[in-house]
Amino acid sequence: MKHYGVIMAGGGGTRFWPLSRQAMPKQMLNLSGKDRMINETIDRLDGVIEKSDMFIVTNEKQAGKMLECVDGRIAKDHILAEPSARNTAACIGYAAMEIVKKYGDGIMCIFPSDHFVKKEAAFKEILGEAIKAAEEQDKLITIGIAPTFPSTGYGYIKFDKKEDAIARKVEEFKEKPDLETAKAYVESGNYAWNSGMFVWKASTILKKFERLLPDIYECLVKIGDAMNTPEEENVIQEIYPVIPKISIDYGIMERSSDVLVLSGDFGWNDVGSWDMMKVIYDADQNGNIIVGDQVNIDTTNTISFSTGKMIATIGVDNLVVVETEDAVLVCSKDRVQDVKKVVDTLQEQGRTGLL
Numbered sequence: 001m002k003h004y005g006v007i008m009a010g011g012g013g014t015r016f017w018p019l020s021r022q023a024m025p026k027q028m029l030n031l032s033g034k035d036r037m038i039n040e041t042i043d044r045l046d047g048v049i050e051k052s053d054m055f056i057v058t059n060e061k062q063a064g065k066m067l068e069c070v071d072g073r074i075a076k077d078h079i080l081a082e083p084s085a086r087n088t089a090a091c092i093g094y095a096a097m098e099i100v101k102k103y104g105d106g107i108m109c110i111f112p113s114d115h116f117v118k119k120e121a122a123f124k125e126i127l128g129e130a131i132k133a134a135e136e137q138d139k140l141i142t143i144g145i146a147p148t149f150p151s152t153g154y155g156y157i158k159f160d161k162k163e164d165a166i167a168r169k170v171e172e173f174k175e176k177p178d179l180e181t182a183k184a185y186v187e188s189g190n191y192a193w194n195s196g197m198f199v200w201k202a203s204t205i206l207k208k209f210e211r212l213l214p215d216i217y218e219c220l221v222k223i224g225d226a227m228n229t230p231e232e233e234n235v236i237q238e239i240y241p242v243i244p245k246i247s248i249d250y251g252i253m254e255r256s257s258d259v260l261v262l263s264g265d266f267g268w269n270d271v272g273s274w275d276m277m278k279v280i281y282d283a284d285q286n287g288n289i290i291v292g293d294q295v296n297i298d299t300t301n302t303i304s305f306s307t308g309k310m311i312a313t314i315g316v317d318n319l320v321v322v323e324t325e326d327a328v329l330v331c332s333k334d335r336v337q338d339v340k341k342v343v344d345t346l347q348e349q350g351r352t353g354l355l
Contacts, residue, residue, distance in 0.1 A: 001135055002106035004202070005045050005054040006095040009038055009066065009113035010085055014343040015273040015336065018327035019307070022355050025062065027113035028069045031271065032280050033291070037114045038066070042073050044120050048127055049109060055080055055098065056113070057091045084241040088196075089251045093209050093216055094240070096202040097224040107134050108205065110198040116279055118267025126264035130199040133167040139258045140208070141167060141199040144192025146265040150182035153272070155194035155249075157261050167260040173253060192263040195270075198248070208252050216251070219243045273336040274320045277303050292323070303333065327354055 013026025020026045027038045034040065042054060055078045058066050063081040067074075080098060082091065092110060099108060109131065117123045130141045144157045156174040163169065173194065177185065185191040209217040219239050226235035253259060269279040281289045288299055292306025299313040304321045311323055320336055322329040331339065346354050 001201070002053060002104070003049045003131060004099050004103070004106050004108050005042075005049040006092070006099075006108060006110045007038070007041055007054065007056045007113045008088060008091050008110065009056050009058040010062070010082055010091060011114070013114065014340045017339055017343050018322060018324045018329050018354070019305070022061070023065060026271075028062075028065065031277070032116075036069050037116075037271075038069055039071070039073065041111060041113050041115070042070065044117055044123060045109075045111075045127075048124050048131070053103075053106075054078060055095055057082060057095050059085060082240060083237050085245075086240065086243045087245045088248045089209075089213060089216055089246045090219075090240070090243040092198075092205065092248050093213075093220045093243075094223065096205050096209075097220045098227065099202045100206065101224045101227040105201060105203045107131050108198075108200055108202040112196050112270070114271060115195070116267075116269045116271045116276075118279075120266070122264065122266035123268075126262055126266065127199070129166050130262050133260060133262070134199045134201060137167075137260070138201065138204055139260050140204070140253065140256055142170070142253065142259060142261050143195055143197040143199070144261045144263040145195050145268045146263050147186045147191065147193050148265075150179060150186045151193065152176055152179055152182050154270075156182075156185050156191045157194050158191055159261050159263070161189045167262050170259040170261050173249065192261055193268075194249070195268060196249075198253075205252070208256065212255050213244075213246070213251050215244050216246075273339065274303055274305075274322065274331075275333050275336045277305070301333070 009027045011025060013020035016026045019029060028036055030036050051073055054074055056066060056074055057080045060081040060083050063079055066079055067076055080094060096108060126143060130143055134141045153176060155176055157170055158172040158174060159168040159170055222239050223236055226232045269276055277289050283289050287301040288296060289303045293310040294304055294306060295312040298315045300317045302316060302319045304311050306323045309323050311321055318333045320331050320333055
């Protein structure tokens, strides 16, 4: 079967403010110094999925900029624009309907747009195994990450490590645990981190929508019936904003008994906040990660990111400092998850120019 890639790229990346903005969210940023995150996601699929068979689902307001960012890697008509954000179930269902109606059934490989993968060869190997499992079995496949520490920030997938198979039956999805529970998960060897990467036949996931999310499926059918007609865009604009909001995890994965997981170790991280820059860059001898023009005196365990102006730090520890043309962020590394609160406050104040 043909292999299709679907990259979910509609998020705002608010925890990377002030660098990430509505018009230039995290997935469009070059955080590594090599390329934009969206392009790194596309390029790491090389050799497994043809670029001509890749799709990006993004926010309608970001679609034009996205086309510029991918620099010819993805065809214009393969950038699917959502009129409004309806969570991952709608995003995936829309892409599945697009594939089935316009290109024919095939293996649908779904990836977030803003993850970091260090070991690309190992990633391609596990993806190849996931595709093989989806071709041979009419089941839902998810790629898990072999946990390297007891994370409280990730969801977990339980499986039986004694099962003699590469793709093991998922026993249960677990929410983000407390530290003691996370330690027990890791020590047992029966759990993987939930990466949000999925592989299945496009027709199979649409059958799941029909059975488990009939309200969403009804909307998807209306959109699908209009595809390849002059009314396609009008119907999408009319129907998409009323699709119920729910994640693919809650709506389908956690309610299905035919889910398999492949657990891999390929240097994965979701780079969800500024403190995760440590997975992209090596710290200096003082534990600092320094990007851009800097003078750092008696500075330790600090992440400092400059986009233009010189940043000088003296006698500070455990900080995140980010400079952009119109804003500066200074926060404790222990509070990076609260950067979103700054965005929320600016929104309440009507300061849209900073969003």
